Amino acid sequence: MRLKTFRAPLAAAAALAAVLAGAPAHAQDEDRPVSGDIVTTPGPELRGRMDGERYDVWANVIGLKPHGGDETLVVYCIDIKTPLDTESPYAEGDWEESGVPNLEQVRWVLYNGFPNVGAKDLIEDSGAEVNPEWSDAKVDEVAYAGTQAAVWFFTDDWTLLTDNPVKGGNNGEDEAVLAVYEHLTEDTGRVPDPSEYVLDLDGEESAAYHNGRFGPYILRSNAGAVTLTAEGGKLETPDGQKVESLFDGEPFWIVLDEGSDEITVKGSAAYDLPIGRVFLATNDEALSGDAVNPLTAGESQKLILAQPREGEVPAEWKFALEAPTEKPEESAKPQLPVTGSGLSLAFAGGLALLVGGMTVIVFAKRRRATH
Structure with missing residues (x-):
């Protein structure tokens, strides 16, 4: 069975995280005004x-x-x-x-x-x-x-x-x-105001397992190039090259490390705007x-x-994935993972979800930009 991806409005997500985690979820603490x-x-x-x-x-x-x-x-x-x-x-x-x-x-x-x-x-x-x-x-x-x-x-x-x-x-x-x-x-x-920038993923519902990797997942971003890193596995392009950064609409595949059944993917888009x-x-x-x-x-x-300042739009996704057991006659067919969940969040608030009876807390914070 493949677990579905659950989403919640950002305003409600922080409150939900507070209830389940026992502490409030905040964006990065604001400094005093410049x-x-x-x-x-x-x-x-x-x-x-x-x-x-x-x-x-x-x-x-x-x-x-x-x-x-x-x-x-x-x-x-x-x-x-x-x-x-x-x-x-x-x-x-x-x-x-x-x-x-x-x-x-x-x-x-x-x-x-x-x-x-x-x-x-x-x-x-x-x-x-x-x-x-x-x-x-x-x-x-x-x-x-x-x-x-x-x-x-x-x-x-x-x-x-x-x-x-x-x-x-x-x-x-x-x-x-x-x-x-x-x-x-x-x-x-x-x-646009930086609050309009979004990092997200498509493909969690349709991703399949084939030839040792899960995907494709599609990056969605209106903030330009997005740098991607992974813990618990690696990300690949369609032709098997390592993914370092992607633009909106570009796909990637997940390859888990040996012995791992989950991966955390982090994305970051930098902007430089007045x-x-x-x-x-x-x-x-x-x-x-x-x-x-x-x-x-x-x-x-x-x-x-008038002068620009650098800022960052970060996001984090966590996937629990398990390759299906392949029968010899089915080995050439893409198959859905036995379990899989993509927990995604743009750069504000926090999100807490119950997945398969386990509480998973994902926080993504916006870094306060500096001059």
């Missing part, structure tokens, strides 16, 4: 329109220097009408808390804008030219201004003028800033952990992190 201080460098004044009227604004280059770190991270304003608070620390908050629209489009702008695309490359990809007389800092300033203008287009419904968009702009600034802005606001795509972490002004009391409300944005400008 916090830092604001630094600015003067940038150009951009000429635009908002709510049907002229609205000019300075596109100063804004940086966030995280507490305890040396690197200054590039951030953008997502709140054009509110003054920037350079005296208070800023702490990581939620997009929903910020009340700013169009997160997916803003992510796309950041992913395709500066600094994720080099300043010179961004300007040239936009169809403009880099003035050879510009310093490296000037090139960065122009690319930043064009990207900031595109961010404001989606967060504040602000539009950059096509006629003299940079006040006092000369030596190609006007053309370059406008070109970057138009490049990032035309045909804008979407960059996921739109919002930063809000706060105070020292809140950062100390003494305040009831850790974030007090008030009337200070909201910011969004």
Whole structure:
């Protein structure tokens, strides 16, 4: 008899694990919000329109220097009408808390804008030219201004003028800033939130045993290449090669180690995205952990992190497998395993299942991404 694969909604899975295992199942413990201080460098004044009227604004280059770190991270304003608070620390908050629209489009702008695309490359990809007389800092300033203008287009419904968009702009600034802005606001795509990434398997119901291996199992992932490892056996491609990584829709087979009747398969997909972490002004009391409300944005400008961070989408599957007893006349036919179970879980929560009278606990945690 082959055991079926049972699944449960993620929200219910953690509760089920708590009941059966006697302890709560958690995703990885959250650290305190990342916090830092604001630094600015003067940038150009951009000429635009908002709510049907002229609205000019300075596109100063804004940086966030995280507490305890040396690197200054590039951030953008997502709140054009509110003054920037350079005296208070800023702490990581939620997009929903910020009340700013169009997160997916803003992510796309950041992913395709500066600094994720080099300043010179961004300007040239936009169809403009880099003035050879510009310093490296000037090139960065122009690319930043064009990207900031595109961010404001989606967060504040602000539009950059096509006629003299940079006040006092000369030596190609006007053309370059406008070109970057138009490049990032035309045909804008979407960059998904990492919570949308999924690792899973198909084939548990149809996998068969043939020539010493079980399968095929089909990897399902929208997070790109997935690195796979196994304990208690090995994974093979259709032609018998060792599996190290697979993409969505690619199959693999399981070969158990001698004397083993179970295997644990672990998958991991890495992503590197500017996921739109919002930063809000706060105070020292809140950062100390003494305040009831850790974030007090008030009337200070909201910011969004532009630079990417690395993250991981992990998953784990455990299979209990037993090869069927083959009769000579049936040896050439693929056969279903006598027992087999695939316990799969994406990267949130925990899952506890009763399989054949045995409690099996599988936890998969999302690693907290770092800068």
